[in-house]
Amino acid sequence: MPPDFWRRLTGTRTREPSRALTLTAPDRESIDLASYLPARLRKLDTLPERAAPLDAQTRVEVARGMNRGAGVLAGSVLFDSAIEHYRGGFHNPAMFFPLVSSTLSIIASASGVGDNTPSVRRERHVAYAAAAATGFAGLAFHAYNVGKRTGGFSWTNVFYGAPLGAPAALVLSGLLGVAAERVRDAAPGQRPRLYGMPESRAIAAVTSAGLAGTAAEAALLHFRGAFQDPFMYLPVTIPPVTAAMMAAVAVDGRPRKRPVTRFLLRLTAFLGFAGTGFHIIGVHRNMGGWKNWTQNIQNGPPIPAPPSFTGLALAGLSVLKMLERSRRE
Amino acid sequence: MATDDGMTAPRAVSGQAPDVFRRGAWVPMRQYPDSEEVDFVIVGTGAGGGTLACKLAEHGFSVVAMDAGPYWRPLEDFASDEAEQQKLYWRDERIVDGDNPIDMGGNNSGKSVGGSTVHFAMVSLRFRPEWFKARTKLGYAVDWPIDWREMWHYYTEVEQALAISGPVSYPWGPHRPRYPRRPHPMSAAGEFLASSAEKMGIGWSSTPIATLSAPRGLAPPCVYRGFCVIGCSTNAKQSVLNTWLPRALDANAEIRDLAMVSRIEMGSRGLATGVHYYRDGRWRFQKAKNVVVAGYAVETPRLLLNSACAQFPDGLANSSGLVGKNLMPQSNHGVYGLVDQEIRWYKAPPSLSITEHWNYTDTGKDFFGGYAYMSQGPLPTAWAGSLTSSRGLWGEKLVREMEKYNHQVGLKIVGEVLPQEKNQVTLTDEKDAYGIPIPRITFSYGENDKRLYEHAVRFMSQQMEVGGARDLFVESDTAHLGGTAKMGDDPRTSVVNADCRSWDIPNLWVCDGSVFPTVGGVNPSLTIQAIACRTGDRIAEMARRGELTRRTTPA
Amino acid sequence: MSKDHPHADTSARYPDYDVLAKWNTPSWNDPTRAAVGQRLQVRDEPRFLSAERFRILKAVCDRIVPQPTDRMNKIAVAGLVDRMLEQTESVGYRRAEMPPLREAWQRGLDALNDEAKVRFGAEFTDLPAGRQDTVLELLQQGDVRSSAWGDLPAQGFFKHRVLHDITVSYYAHPTAWNEIGFGGPASPRGYVRIEANRRDPWEAEEKQGAVHHGD
Known part of the structure; x- marks a missing residue:
């Protein structure tokens, strides 16, 4: 793919790559959350005094990282909903929406990742907002679908009815994408707010909630699979811890280094890809293995689902970068 | 090389047995010479015999388990074809009579290593606790000599061994531990039962079922191919063949396939000394310290009766005169109907949904006992x-009705039949290919049995109608067997005691559905296996206490 | 194995469906191809029954499971029943009043033919279809006059042998599976869509409204 492919596709301006910033030694990371949280919670909507505004270049970098996360999430949604809605025979035309919307979200994300300028693109913004809206509609539709089945919200129906996690991932892709645009767009020296909160906290909160929700989805489906393989416990142990750490970031919000959180986010990002590998093996363990792919790709574990963790973790790493870069020198 | 189809020549020979999980593969098997007096020879490897073989071998006893049927490797031997898979059934001739002659063959017996669990519908239900005290608590038939709480423990053991897929919580009966696997998705056929049950205001549930909803070792999860009752070609079904028997082999049991036992030999001290059996073209004799008969409710009394000798002229273990008596099938009446939707009931295990409402409700009944009913999905020739048989259709009428196959739904009961001594298995003068007398199976419904299935037919017809089905018709059928060597606390009124040990011959045991004093309104396989587990543990305990007739010290 | 697969006649209700088109797909495994392949080879020729009895059986099959006149390759139902008799001595049981399987068929076909002679003065095979149906109906009702029945119960012969064995043979054939829209063999590949009104791409598509047609 030519290097200027996305630029041409999305019409972004070219700009020299940014110079790498020299990082100072990591700050001590507070883990004494118990005594810390209540005090901080009261000041949720304020940014700690010590934070410095981000320069334009850092903002672009952070935004691109979030575009990447939003794109991976949208990719997961695209392939997952393609398989699941194919399985559902597209009996409702609305079942095409998430495919279109996630595709647009992927294109917007690619555009953002390839865009080294602080300029915001209205098309990206619209695509992301549409993704979030489609995701919310999907959530409602899937909940309705489960509820109307015989037995209502029974275990069997939440196991096998329309999943809530998939449209939620589309919502997250949209929210992170919108946030990416807002981060990119802020005027120099400004401390922008998102969703009624300081931006870094807002994104950390979205990431935390996303990780928790995705882990909950994995927990539900791995419970359905009776945790028959010990590795099935990974996505219900590591991401929840990561989610808790990101919640702490959202509450704390102080500009400093967080090596433990960063490590957990990287581990979670890796887990997303590893999950796909496990699921490929899982499909093979179904009757007929990959030779019977026409069935097993639909009935086996969902191959495109785990990278949702990766997408969220990438967004989380961007938040950390934001907070690190806004430390006062 | 001769064709290795499993049916021509025994496979479990030369120190190896077929590996049920791999095509053409073998697993090592300990073998015992005929002349070695093994601790236990077990006749039959189904839900009773196969399970007990595993338990006894794991307790350290030397075990030889024989089966008249072939030792299959499902992956390479099983076709998706009703006609071909008749090979799983016991098709040796039997004579049926009485007012309501029982259809045998595929319906209720298997001729395979693993017994009829190789083709069972996998429905794995616990008895209602009160049934173990049916006389005392519910006022009919007889009590079992076993307490339900003990059975509850062994049910759990079996459910774990078979990795039963079941609902997260089961709506009837006392608490039970969570099923090892989650329920399967609901099929259209199962959904019909569920939605119509809700309209009737009664409970329903995903059926606890012995087919995997997630992989287990080399066994893949169910692919919903729907051929369960003619044999599972994927190993998703958790039968005795691919659960207990691999464990038994690991624990040094020997399985002998294509081994037909004709007679139990009695010694001078009133103890059994071994069994005569036919295998690989000749008659042999296996010496044993203990003999366990596990041939199910027809072959078990047949063998005991055919082993009559000077000392026991009426057959073995028969001082009560009850060997072969009290034969109980379960009523298996069904109501079928037509709906507009495409159901395509050939897909998925047929009985994915169930109601035990009439097992656990005692009001509004004009009969004793109970029944469960489940969704249905017969394959074309069965349909x-x-x-x-039910409507006498043929010609154009039959062809037109058959064309509606994909729009049919049905509900069928497993209904309790009460014991009557006149329902029995006896021997005829006619001989089979081995020269063993052919059994005669006599059965007539009693008044209570009729009231039960008439109630069921009325109720299910109503449910079919509120569920939107039309052109209803009723099918009369039976399923499962029990009762022909009943257990009890009194040697005068039972054949074996609670430990499945015969009253008359202390080293002769019976371990299969024939020991059931009552059959309840659920499929029997889980209970048979639970009894086998209990018997295995009890025998080990008795051996430790020196209460077995011969010194059988677990290794 | 050859890439070519055998073909079966399709049906009016499922016009685009041929279960044999799945021959080389994951829906069919080797044991199934072997078993069904053998069945497809069976021709309407006797191997167990005498030629005379086989002719009667064939005429009976034509009435019990009539096949569409435009069907290119008719199912050799009589051949399948004959093969079953050749290979099987018992279906696992028999009613006390019935003779063993093979004997029941031999005596039953003779008696049925004699019944046709007694009633209509002609061999069963020479009767027009309507008369043949009448003879079969009389059997079904147990209203028989021929002395050839002896102690063989005509009703039992009709229900347990004629109806059972012939229909089971017919509906074991892929062409009959096409007729009823049965998914057919399914291993290793089973099904994904098991809820109502849904089907996998490898299942028969029903012609719209077909369920409301006919009786």
Whole structure:
């Protein structure tokens, strides 16, 4: 793919790559959350005094990282909903929406990742907002679908009815994408707010909630699979811890280094890809293995689902970068 | 090389047995010479015999388990074809009579290593606790000599061994531990039962079922191919063949396939000394310290009766005169109907949904006992059999009705039949290919049995109607067997005691559905296996206490 | 194995469906191809029954499971029943009043033919279809006059042998599976869509409204 492919596709301006910033030694990371949280919670909507505004270049970098996360999430949604809605025979035309919307979200994300300028693109913004809206509609539709089945919200129906996690991932892709645009767009020296909160906290909160929700989805489906393989416990142990750490970031919000959180986010990002590998093996363990792919790709574990963790973790790493870069020198 | 189809020549020979999980592969097997007096020789490897073989071998006893049927490797031996898979059934001739002659063959017996669990519908239900005290608590038939709480423990053991897929919580009966696997998705056929049950205001549930909803070792999860009752070609079904028997082999049991036992030999001290059996073209004799008969409710009394000798002229273990008596099938009446939707009931295990409402409700009944009913999904020739036997259809009428196959739904009961001594298995003068007398199976419903299935037919017809089905028709059928060597606390009124040990011959045991004093309104396989587990543990305990007739010290 | 697969006649209700088109797909495994392949080879020729009895059986099959006149390759139902008799001595049981399987068929076909002679003065095979149906109906009702029945119960012979064995043979054939829209063999590949009104791409598509047609 030519290097200027996305630029041409999305019409972004070219700009020299940014110079790498020299990082100072990591700050001590507070883990004494118990005594810390209540005090901080009261000041949720304020940014700690010590934070410095981000320069334009850092903002672009952070935004691109979030575009990447939003794109991976949208990719997961695209392939997952393609398989699941194919399985559902597209009996409702609305079942095409998430495919279109996630595709647009992927294109917007690619555009953002390839865009080294602080300029915001209205098309990206619209695509992301549409993704979030489609995701919310999907959530409602899937909940309705489960509820109307015989037995209502029974275990069997939440196991096998329309999943809530998939449209939620589309919502997250949209929210992170919108946030990416807002981060990119802020005027120099400004401390922008998102969703009624300081931006870094807002994104950390979205990431935390996303990780928790995705882990909950994995927990539900791995419970359905009776945790028959010990590795099935990974996505219900590591991401929840990561989610808790990101919640702490959202509450704390102080500009400093967080090596433990960063490590957990990287581990979670890796887990997303590893999950796909496990699921490929899982499909093979179904009757007929990959030779019977026409069935097993639909009935086996969902191959495109785990990278949702990766997408969220990438967004989380961007938040950390934001907070690190806004430390006062 | 001769064709290794499993049916021509025994496979479990030369120190190896077929590996049920791999095509053409073998697993090592300990073998015992005929002349070695093994601790236990077990006749039959189904839900009773196969399970007990595993338990006894794991307790350290030397075990030889024989089966008249072939030792299959499902992956390479099983076709998706009703006609071909008749090979799983016991098709040796039997004579049926009485007012309501029982259809045998595929319906209720298997001729395979693993017994009829190789083709069972996998429905794995616990008895209602009160049934173990049916006389005392519910006022009918007889009590079992076993307490339900003990059974509850062994049910759990079996459910774990078979990795039963079941609902997260089961709506009837006392608490039970969570099923090892989650329920399967609901099929259209199962959904019909569920939605119509809700309209009737009664409970329903995903059926606890012995087919995997997630992989287990080399066994893949169910692919919903729907051929369960003619044999599972994927190993998703958790049968005795691919659960207990691999464990038994690991624990040094020997399995002998294509081994037909004709007679139990009695010694001078009133103890059994071994069994005569036919295998690989000749008659042999296996010496044993203990003999366990586990041939199910027809072959078990047949063997005991055919082993009559000077000392026991009426057959073995028969001082009560009850060997072969009290034969109980379960009523298996069904109501079928037509709906507009495409159901395509050939897909998925047929009985994915169930209601035990009439097992656990005692009001509004004009009969003793109970029944469960489940969704249905007969394959084409079985469905043709229903239309011809129940409605006498043929010609254009039959062809037109068969064309509606994909729009049919049905509900069928497993209904309790009460014991009557006149329902029995006896021997005829006619001989089979081995020269063993052919059994005669005599059965007539009693008044209570009729009231039960009439109640069921009325109720299910109503449910079919509120569920939107039309053109209803009723099928009369039976399923499962029990009762022909009943257990009890009194040697005068039972054949074996609670430990499945015969009253008359202390080293002769019976371990299969024939020991059931009552059959309840659920499929029997889970209970048979639970009894086998209990018997295995009890025998080990008795051996430790020196209460077995011969010194059988677990290794 | 050859890439070519055998073909079966399709049906009016499922016009685009041929279960044999799945021959080389994951829906069919080797044991199934072997078993069904053998069945497809069976021709309407006797191997167990005498030629005379086989002719009667064939005429009976034509009435029990009539096949569409435009069907290119008719199912050799009589051949399948004959093969079953050749290979099987018992279906696992028999009613006390019935003779063993093979004997029941031999005596039953003779008696049925004699019944046709007694009633209509002609061999069963020479009767027009309507008369043949009448003879079969009389059997079904147990209203028989021929002395050839002896102690063989005509009703039992009709229900347990004629109806059972012929229909089971017919509906074991892929062409009959096409007729009823049965998914057919399914291993290793089973099904994904098991809820109502849904089907996998490898299942028969029903012609719209077909369920409301006919009786």
